Amino acid sequence: MDLNGKVVVVTGSGQGLGSAYAQALAAAGARVVVNDVNAEAAQATVEQIAAAGGTAVAEVVGVGTTEAAKTLVGRAVAEFGRLDAMVTNAGILRDKVLWNMSDDDFDAVIQVHLRGTFTCAREAVKHFREAGEGGRLILAGSPAGQRGNFGQTNYAAAKAGIAAFARTWAMECAKARITVNAIIPNAATSMTRTIPFLAPYVEAMDRGEPIPAVVRRAASFGTADDVAGLVVFLASDAAAAVTGQCIGIGGDRLSLWSHPEELRSAFRDGGWDADAIADAYPATVGEVPQTYGIPLPKIPTTQPKAAP
Ligand SMILES: NC(=O)c1ccc[n+]([C@@H]2O[C@H](COP(=O)([O-])OP(=O)(O)OC[C@H]3O[C@@H](n4cnc5c(N)ncnc54)[C@H](O)[C@@H]3O)[C@@H](O)[C@H]2O)c1
Numbered sequence: 001m002d003l004n005g006k007v008v009v010v011t012g013s014g015q016g017l018g019s020a021y022a023q024a025l026a027a028a029g030a031r032v033v034v035n036d037v038n039a040e041a042a043q044a045t046v047e048q049i050a051a052a053g054g055t056a057v058a059e060v061v062g063v064g065t066t067e068a069a070k071t072l073v074g075r076a077v078a079e080f081g082r083l084d085a086m087v088t089n090a091g092i093l094r095d096k097v098l099w100n101m102s103d104d105d106f107d108a109v110i111q112v113h114l115r116g117t118f119t120c121a122r123e124a125v126k127h128f129r130e131a132g133e134g135g136r137l138i139l140a141g142s143p144a145g146q147r148g149n150f151g152q153t154n155y156a157a158a159k160a161g162i163a164a165f166a167r168t169w170a171m172e173c174a175k176a177r178i179t180v181n182a183i184i185p186n187a188a189t190s191m192t193r194t195i196p197f198l199a200p201y202v203e204a205m206d207r208g209e210p211i212p213a214v215v216r217r218a219a220s221f222g223t224a225d226d227v228a229g230l231v232v233f234l235a236s237d238a239a240a241a242v243t244g245q246c247i248g249i250g251g252d253r254l255s256l257w258s259h260p261e262e263l264r265s266a267f268r269d270g271g272w273d274a275d276a277i278a279d280a281y282p283a284t285v286g287e288v289p290q291t292y293g294i295p296l297p298k299i300p301t302t303q304p305k306a307a308p
Contacts, residue, residue, distance in 0.1 A: 001232050004029035009072050011063045011120060012090025016189035017140070019048070019218075021087055021175025024228035025235060026054030030093075031080045034043055035090070037062040037074055037240055039290045055080075061118035063090045069123040077127065085136035085235040086124035088117040093191060095151040109154035114161045117209045121165065121180075124172060131297065134177030139166055141182035143294045147258055163246050167259060179243035181234055184257055185227045186220050186250025197296060216251030219297040220266030227253055260299040262289075 002026060013022040022032045026049040034049070036042040044060035049056040059075045061068045074233050076083040092112050094105035105278045121137050128135030145159020159257030166182040173180055187194075188211070193202040195220035196219060200210050205223070216222050230249045233239050266284035267274055 001028045001236050001238070003232065003235060004262035006084040006235065007033070007061075007076050007078050008029045009035060009083065009088040009120070009124070010089055011035045011072070011116065013045055013087075014038045015045075016191065017114035017185055017187055017227055018089040019045045020187075020228040021089060021231040023052065023055060024047055024053070024225070024232050027052060027251075030084075030233050030235065031157055033059050033072060033079065034055040035059045035061065035063065036091075040223035047254060062112075063088075063120055064111040064204055065115075066119050066123070068116075072120060073123040073127050082131065083124060083127050083135070084133075085138060086120055087138045087231060088120050089140045090116055091140060091191065093148070093152075093155060095155070098153050099153075099238040101153050105153045109175050110158055113155070113158035113281045116163060117162050121169065123177075125169070126177050127179060128173075129176050131206060132176075134179075134240075135173075136235050136239075137166075137169060137173070137178065137180040137226075138231055139180070140190040141166070141181040141184045143186065143248075146184060146246065147294045148292045163257075175233050176245065177240075179234070179239065179241075180238075181242060181244070182246045183227070183230055183234075184248040184255075185230075186248070187222060187224045187227050189224055192221075208265075209210060211251065213252070214294070214299055217253060218299045220248070220250035220255070222251035230254070266299055 008025050008030045010018050010022045010032060012018040022034050026032050032043045034042050036063055039060040046056045046058045047127055049276050057079050059072055059073050070164040073083055090112055094109050096105055110253050114267050117139055140163050141162050144156040163182050166180050169180040188202045188205050192198050199233045201215055205211060211222055248257055248258040264285045266280055
């Protein structure tokens with residue numbers, strides 16, 4: 001994969017998935033603006049890229065505002081003279097069940113994920129349209145946004161909104177040769193280490209043990225580096241025709257998520273009143289209800305060995 005000559009902004013790339021994306025993009029030849037709210041972390045990613053022979057600069061700003069988005073696009077253009085791809089990856093969690101979720105919990109997550117994606121994408125697209133050379137928006141979705149998830153009112157709503165962004169912007173940006181896709185990742189990072197089901201594998205990784213092959217397949221759970229190849233692909237010329245998609249990746253699995261569509265319909269001359277719906281619903285559209293939530297994968301072998 002050759003990204004020589006391309007310039008990419010990766011938000012939230014001081015650690016975790018974003019850092020893996022920035023390093024993989026730089027390894028493929030792109031020059032990268034590494035963004036994070038954490039200055040030390042951003043600098044660490046820049047240094048890792050430089051040590052591997054790549055080119056990157058740090059821009060420390062919290063995404064969410066228009067000013068931050070302008071700063072990021074401005075830095076790419078000032079530093080490297082162009083912008084080819086915007087990867088909106090920055091994220092936080094404030095998990096609580098609905099009745100315990102405060103306005104602040106809700107707003108903080110919406111601000112970083114949904115507004116951060118909106119503002120960064122808007123600034124990037126303005127630049128892409130002016131430059132007239134096409135462009136790439138690579139958005140961070142989540143299984144929580146595709147399916148809903150217990151305790152994640154704010155996060156699931158933001159991520160569902162981001163999937164809707166991808167489908168909407170793919171239409172709006174097609175004429176300008178700008179592709180827009182959402183990644184639905186799954187990887188061991190500080191964000192996922194607190195999920196009880198995944199914690200044993202993250203702890204095993206911390207002890208230097210590899211994630212078992214069966215987990216990499218059944219749970220599609222691996223390292224951040226396992227996800228980075230998808231970002232490099234989407235930023236490359238090879239993905240020029242891929243747009244409007246939600247693409248899953250994690251461990252050994254690459255997948256395509258479906259988009260919502262009507263599954264079953266029923267018709268009644270003159271339309272439906274409540275009594276008619278009550279009569280017809282169980283045997284027509286309601287016959288097989290849709291599931292919701294992220295199903296726990298069935299892992300056919302035992303848990304990873306404990307440390308001696
Ligand atoms: N890890 C997974 O399995 C997984 C699954 C689904 C979705 N995601 C999404 O992938 C993205 C990266 O997640 P991760 O697991 O690497 O998380 P992480 O917590 O390891 O990294 C997130 C980074 O974003 C930075 N950040 C937070 N707020 C910011 C802001 N306002 N501006 C700039 N940077 C900010 C943090 O400082 C941190 O470096 C997130 O959008 C997350 O929702 C991750």
